[in-house]
Amino acid sequence: MDVMDSIDRTASKIAAAIGEPARARILYCLMDDRARTSTELSAVAEVGTSTASAHLHLLLKARLLKVVAQGRHRYYSLAGPEVGRILEGLSAIAGTMSPKFIPSTPNRLRAARSCYDHIAGSLGVTLHDRLLKLEWISKNGEGAAYAISPKGRAKLKEIGIEIVDLEGRRRHVACGCLDWSERRSHIGGSLGAAILSLAFRRKWLLRDLDGRGLTQTSLGRQEFRRCFGIEPSN
Amino acid sequence: MDVMDSIDRTASKIAAAIGEPARARILYCLMDDRARTSTELSAVAEVGTSTASAHLHLLLKARLLKVVAQGRHRYYSLAGPEVGRILEGLSAIAGTMSPKFIPSTPNRLRAARSCYDHIAGSLGVTLHDRLLKLEWISKNGEGAAYAISPKGRAKLKEIGIEIVDLEGRRRHVACGCLDWSERRSHIGGSLGAAILSLAFRRKWLLRDLDGRGLTQTSLGRQEFRRCFGIEPSN
DNA sequence: TCCATGATTCGTTGTTTAACGAAGTGTCAT
DNA sequence: ATGACACTTCGTTAAACAACGAATCATGGA
Numbered sequence: 001m002d003v004m005d006s007i008d009r010t011a012s013k014i015a016a017a018i019g020e021p022a023r024a025r026i027l028y029c030l031m032d033d034r035a036r037t038s039t040e041l042s043a044v045a046e047v048g049t050s051t052a053s054a055h056l057h058l059l060l061k062a063r064l065l066k067v068v069a070q071g072r073h074r075y076y077s078l079a080g081p082e083v084g085r086i087l088e089g090l091s092a093i094a095g096t097m098s099p100k101f102i103p104s105t106p107n108r109l110r111a112a113r114s115c116y117d118h119i120a121g122s123l124g125v126t127l128h129d130r131l132l133k134l135e136w137i138s139k140n141g142e143g144a145a146y147a148i149s150p151k152g153r154a155k156l157k158e159i160g161i162e163i164v165d166l167e168g169r170r171r172h173v174a175c176g177c178l179d180w181s182e183r184r185s186h187i188g189g190s191l192g193a194a195i196l197s198l199a200f201r202r203k204w205l206l207r208d209l210d211g212r213g214l215t216q217t218s219l220g221r222q223e224f225r226r227c228f229g230i231e232p233s234n
Numbered sequence: 235m236d237v238m239d240s241i242d243r244t245a246s247k248i249a250a251a252i253g254e255p256a257r258a259r260i261l262y263c264l265m266d267d268r269a270r271t272s273t274e275l276s277a278v279a280e281v282g283t284s285t286a287s288a289h290l291h292l293l294l295k296a297r298l299l300k301v302v303a304q305g306r307h308r309y310y311s312l313a314g315p316e317v318g319r320i321l322e323g324l325s326a327i328a329g330t331m332s333p334k335f336i337p338s339t340p341n342r343l344r345a346a347r348s349c350y351d352h353i354a355g356s357l358g359v360t361l362h363d364r365l366l367k368l369e370w371i372s373k374n375g376e377g378a379a380y381a382i383s384p385k386g387r388a389k390l391k392e393i394g395i396e397i398v399d400l401e402g403r404r405r406h407v408a409c410g411c412l413d414w415s416e417r418r419s420h421i422g423g424s425l426g427a428a429i430l431s432l433a434f435r436r437k438w439l440l441r442d443l444d445g446r447g448l449t450q451t452s453l454g455r456q457e458f459r460r461c462f463g464i465e466p467s468n
Numbered sequence: 469t470c471c472a473t474g475a476t477t478c479g480t481t482g483t484t485t486a487a488c489g490a491a492g493t494g495t496c497a498t
Numbered sequence: 499a500t501g502a503c504a505c506t507t508c509g510t511t512a513a514a515c516a517a518c519g520a521a522t523c524a525t526g527g528a
Contacts, residue, residue, distance in 0.1 A: 008262045009255065010328040011321070016253025020486080024246030038505055051487055053506055063327065072495045072504050086323045087245070093297065093316050094244040254516080272475055285517055287476055306474050306525040 017062040018090070022047050023055050026076075027064065028091075031084055034184060035068065035075035070178045118177070118192030119199070123216065123224075127195070128176065128187040130228050137174050137187075145189070146174040156191075159227050160198055166190040251296040252324065256281050257289045260310075261298065262325075265318055268418060269302065269309035304412045352411070352430045353439075357450065357458075358420030361429070362410065364462050365421060371408050379423070380408040390425075393461050394432055400424040 018024055022045040029044045030036065036044075042052030056076055059065040066079045078084055113121035131137045136152030148156075153163045166173050169190065177188030187195070199205040204220030216224070224230045252258055256279040263278045264270065270278075276286030290310055293299040300313045312318055347355035365371045370386030382390075387397045400407050403424065411422030421429065433439040438454030450458070458464045 007325050007328050008258050011262075011324040012253055012255050012258030014253075014324055014328055015249045015251075015258065017249075019246055019248075019250025019253040021243065021246050022486080024242050024249065028242045028245070047486085048488060049505070050489075050507080054486080057506085074505070082323070082327050086320070086327065089316070089320045089323055090245040090248055091241050093248055093320065094241050256516080281516080282518060283475070284477080284519075288516080291476085308475070 014062050014064065017059055017064055018087070020055070022051070023059060026052075026055060026059070027078070027083075027087055030065070030076065030078050031087055033078065033084075035077035035178065037073050037075060041076060068178055075178055118186070118188050118196045119205075120177070120186050123230075124186030124192075125184045126230055127224075127228060128185050130230055131187060134229070137191075145172045146176065148173060148191070161191070161194045163191070166194060248296050248298065251293055251298055252321070254289070256285070257293060260286075260289060260293070261312070261317075261321055264299070264310065264312050265321055267312065267318075269311035269412065271307050271309060275310060302412060309412055352420070352422050352426030353433070354411070354420050357464075358426075359418045360464055361458075361462060362419050362421040364464055368463070371421075371425075379406045380410065382407060382425070395425070395428045397425070400428060 018027060025045045026041050029041065038053060038056060039049055041056065042049045045052055045055065047055070056065065056067075059076075060067060063079050064083050065076050068075045068077075113119075113124070118124070119127060131152070132139075132146075134152075134155075135149055136155055137146040137148055140147040148163050156163060163173065172189040174187060174189040174191040176185035177192070178185055186192070196205070199220065202219075202223065204223050205216055252261060259279045260275050263275070272287060272290060273283055275290065276283045279286055279289065281289070290299065290301075293310075294301060297313050298317050299310050302309045302311075347353075347358070352358070353361060365386070366373075366380075368386075368389075369383055370389055371380040371382055374381040382397050390397060397407065400423075406423040408421060408423040408425040410419035411426065412419055420426070430439070433454065436453075436457065438457050439450055
């Protein structure tokens with residue numbers, strides 16, 4: 001009975017965290033699964049940066065948000081899918097409006113882009129998520145680093161990437177790299193570099209004139225699909 | 235965009251309603267689907283009756299609770315299953331504890347009892363819910379009254395109850411009657427009376443010595459199951 | 469009818485907390 | 499190094515609101 005009470009109490013704390021208008025605006029803004037910076041969220045919440053900082057701190061403590069520090073930016077995002085579900089549920093009660101009107105997953109896709117020496121943009125994020133889903137890589141590594149599974153090694157070897165060649169250097173073999181425009185992780189580290197270099201070599205991707213943009217060739221579309229099971233997006 | 239904002243705002247209001255400790259205690263206490271009075275809930279929330287009244291008013295406005303007036307009592311209960319789901323969801327996030335530990339549906343069953351001239355207690359409630367589920371009765375009637383469906387008439391006739399004989403009197407043919415101990419509706423009106431009288435006549439139920447309690451016979455268990463599909467409870 | 473009891477409304481008090489600006493910390497660029 | 503920028507921490511103020519007791523309304527029983 002005592003345990004139950006404490007659950008109720010923390011549940012109530014969580015509800016209270018959502019129950020403040022400025023914080024609710026922050027949370028619902030983050031429902032598209034993109035990470036945003038403190039200052040951006042202060043604009044969304046329509047409060048000063050210091051106030052937003054306090055709100056974000058509280059939301060972190062309530063385990064509704066998580067944060068990733070990247071340089072002098074701190075990217076905040078929803079702590080997990082359960083949080084999104086709670087928010088959807090509340091909206092569902094709120095309006096007679098059906099939950100499908102809530103701006104959750106559907107998101108405008110952005111073009112591929114390079115980030116230093118690996119693939120960023122929507123393609124980079126898709127690839128990143130896909131490798132995790134396929135369990136070629138897993139989050140078991142230290143920090144933001146990913147571990148490569150035996151299956152991943154085999155499959156990547158088939159494609160033409162030898163993991164052993166990438167190991168033993170100072171650089172991580174694979175790690176999540178937060179994307180400036182997508183605000184989600186894409187695949188970085190020497191594996192990310194190897195994939196981009198492979199894609200250039202095989203003419204899956206062409207470098208744009210501005211040096212950062214990438215264009216996927218029709219061959220590239222086919223090959224990304226064949227190798228990773230990625231549906232042609234745009 | 236404006237519509238979205240308003241949804242967020244009311245969602246935030248709902249969360250705020252849950253986010254006050256006293257109100258959270260009230261809500262989680264009501265998760266067993268039983269209606270409770272204002273004074274009882276004030277005890278649960280550990281506040282005075284006037285404070286509880288204010289909280290209950292707010293929860294009504296937030297559409298998290300509904301209320302049924304019965305004499306000088308007002309029975310409060312959760313507004314719907316979505317509310318329970320939200321509360322469960324919050325608890326799920328709150329603890330690492332799994333949602334199944336939340337005291338939602340499983341509830342100690344109470345013995346059958348008579349309420350004036352019809353069946354109350356757990357059996358009465360079960361019967362009430364069953365008749366609705368089978369769609370022999372529906373909530374289309376005025377107020378707390380139920381309408382009897384054609385199917386219901388036919389099935390009840392098979393059992394030995396002629397609805398036409400019950401109609402045209404001042405009394406409702408069927409209506410929900412809030413149970414003092416179960417705090418949930420059982421089946422009242424002349425249909426309720428007819429069922430109890432039938433159960434006595436056929437020795438499905440025996441009146442206890444105290445005059446209010448009812449004992450289900452083994453024949454009764456069989457027959458309630460055969461006629462209404464009610465599983466033998468205790 | 470009158471009284472007892474459940475429940476709500478009202479007015480007051482005290483606590484909580486959201487908001488801001490100013491000052492402090494850390495990171496990138498020149 | 500030094501300035502610019504992103505972000506947080508601190509101290510203060512003002513508004514929101516939960517709590518209570520007293521008064522009021524409503525219902526059921528004597």
